[in-house]
Amino acid sequence: MLKVVNRILFFSKIIILLFDFSLTLYIMLMLNSSREGELLNLFLTCIPIFLTLVIFVISFFFHKGTDNVIFNSCSLLALIAIFIIDFRTLFDQNMVMWVKDNINFYFFRNNVSLIKMLCYMIFIGNIILINNDYIKEKTKVI
Amino acid sequence: MKNKLEAYYKFFIYCISILIFIISVYSIIINFNHAIFLNKKVIVSDSSNDYKEFKNNIVLIENNLDVYKNNELYNPINKVIFLLKNDGVFRLFPNDELSFSDLYYLNNYFKKIIDEGWFVNFNNNSNINTDYYNEYVDLLVDNANYIDKELLNNSNYSYNINNNIRDNINDDYKYILNNYNKLSYLILEISNKMGDKYA
Numbered sequence: 148m149l150k151v152v153n154r155i156l157f158f159s160k161i162i163i164l165l166f167d168f169s170l171t172l173y174i175m176l177m178l179n180s181s182r183e184g185e186l187l188n189l190f191l192t193c194i195p196i197f198l199t200l201v202i203f204v205i206s207f208f209f210h211k212g213t214d215n216v217i218f219n220s221c222s223l224l225a226l227i228a229i230f231i232i233d234f235r236t237l238f239d240q241n242m243v244m245w246v247k248d249n250i251n252f253y254f255f256r257n258n259v260s261l262i263k264m265l266c267y268m269i270f271i272g273n274i275i276l277i278n279n280d281y282i283k284e285k286t287k288v289i
Numbered sequence: 290m291k292n293k294l295e296a297y298y299k300f301f302i303y304c305i306s307i308l309i310f311i312i313s314v315y316s317i318i319i320n321f322n323h324a325i326f327l328n329k330k331v332i333v334s335d336s337s338n339d340y341k342e343f344k345n346n347i348v349l350i351e352n353n354l355d356v357y358k359n360n361e362l363y364n365p366i367n368k369v370i371f372l373l374k375n376d377g378v379f380r381l382f383p384n385d386e387l388s389f390s391d392l393y394y395l396n397n398y399f400k401k402i403i404d405e406g407w408f409v410n411f412n413n414n415s416n417i418n419t420d421y422y423n424e425y426v427d428l429l430v431d432n433a434n435y436i437d438k439e440l441l442n443n444s445n446y447s448y449n450i451n452n453n454i455r456d457n458i459n460d461d462y463k464y465i466l467n468n469y470n471k472l473s474y475l476i477l478e479i480s481n482k483m484g485d486k487y488a
Contacts, residue, residue, distance in 0.1 A: 187347060202348065217306045221310045224309070227311070231316075232316070239324060241327035241390050242327060242390070243390060243441055246390050253441075264312070265309060265312060266365045268308065268425070275298050275302055276302060276304075279299070282295060282298075
């Protein structure tokens with residue numbers, strides 16, 4: 148039962164992360180095209196999300212670091228929070244700055260640090276989980 | 290040794306999980322709170338007198354224009370009146386329910402009227418003190434910029450969420466209507482002077 152829940156959580160994590168990655172990349176590209184000198188920011192913002200995506204793919208293919216329900220549900224919550232931020236940046240028409248540019252860069256900039264922080268935390272947590280599984284496997288072999 | 294390492298890892302994972310949980314739940318709650326806050330349409334308090342004055346002024350200016358059609362200021366004033374009588378503005382002003390984005394639209398439109406409609410370079414031969422009027426218009430634009438900042442602050446993500454939204458929208462609405470009113474008085478005065486000259 149726990150395994151099934153873990154699988155569901157893991158797949159929903161990957162799907163939402165793909166959405167997050169594409170939306171963030173789109174917002175950063177629009178930001179780059181509308182204002183000059185933001186190219187460095189584009190890479191700095193997208194790197195943590197990309198790293199998280201890579202670590203998810205690694206744990207998916209090697210079947211490691213996917214069996215912690217608490218961590219899985221917490222990181223799913225974090226990815227949903229990032230998705231809400233991206234969604235509001237693009238579609239919340241009630242925000243004053245949205246009316247100006249049709250994308251609320253101001254709101255996004257306020258939340259970029261939060262997005263980066265959450266992604267790095269998920270990334271580090273995943274690395275620890277993979278390492279933990281690796282150690283467990285080794286002790287079983289011995 | 291390996292068991293100890295595993296225990297450390299587990300402890301670390303739980304710490305990170307709790308941290309992620311707290312931050313993301315806080316972010317989600319704040320976002321929903323903010324979205325609901327901005328989505329509210331507020332019934333603005335009765336400022337119908339200001340609105341009546343504004344409408345009255347426009348009628349008076351139009352009457353002046355009808356009488357002095359061959360004047361050199363006829364076209365620029367007509368343009369300002371045309372911009373002031375925009376459907377969007379008249380749809381929002383008498384309407385009592387407004388949100389922050391409506392106010393932003395009204396304020397931005399005011400700046401557009403000044404940019405497109407204001408007749409800075411009118412004929413110097415006319416008996417009108419252009420410097421005085423231009424300074425006054427600059428003052429109105431400053432007011433509009435100030436309201437812009439106010440609106441931004443009031444709808445900001447991390448600011449004022451717990452403040453009374455009704456007060457904020459009411460104050461900003463009064464400011465904006467006042468600005469429109471002042472502009473209409475200014476144009477009325479100019480059109481009256483123009484009338485004196487050509488009477």
